[in-house]
Amino acid sequence: MKQNYNLLLADDDEDDCAFFKEALEELLLPVSLVTVNDGVQLMDFLADKSAENLPDLLFLDLNMPRKNGFECLTEIKKIERLQNLAVIIFSTSLDMNIVDNVYEKGALYYIRKPGDFSKLKKVIGNALAITAESNFKQPVKEHFILQP
Structure with a gap:
């Protein structure tokens, strides 16, 4: 594992964001976390970053307002400097059609x-x-699907 991973969490649920942050803190891993609350914020955040300053890993919720996780994943994979961004889908649903869809779109894992x-x-x-x-x-x- 490298020195420090920069993680990005895109999730509109404040409780889920808080639990995620708390879980990371308890794991005592060398990571830093930034959160955004919807897909528009996510794409704006990524647009501001140079290729070297992108997060190492994006945890992406599918059901968000303004722009959902599917739309974001599709856009990310179409933008050349974002194509190698590692995206882990982080969703409450486990619909196999959705799982297949995000796998085909290039998500790294599904949680x-x-x-x-x-x-x-x-x-x-x-x-x-x-x-x-x-x-x-x-x-x-x-x-592809990571289980606890």
Whole structure:
């Protein structure tokens, strides 16, 4: 694992953002976290960054106001300097059509938001470890969904 990962969380749910931040703090991992609250904010944030200053990993909620996670993922993969941005879908839904869709669009992993804090902590820790191990490459489809 490199020195410090810059994480970006795009999620409109304040409680989910707070739990995510708390889970990261308890994991004691070398990461910094920035949060944005909808897809428009996300794309504005990414537009302001040079290729070297992009986050290492984006946790992307699908159901957000103004611009949803699907639209953001599609846009990210069309913009050349963002194409290699590692995107982990972080959603409450686990609809297999949606999972297949975001896999095809190039998301790195899919996490269904656990309701339980200890599971959230575990799945975030796993996501960071496995992403680093795989060198930010998309896995085969069978390993796309990360479970706590």
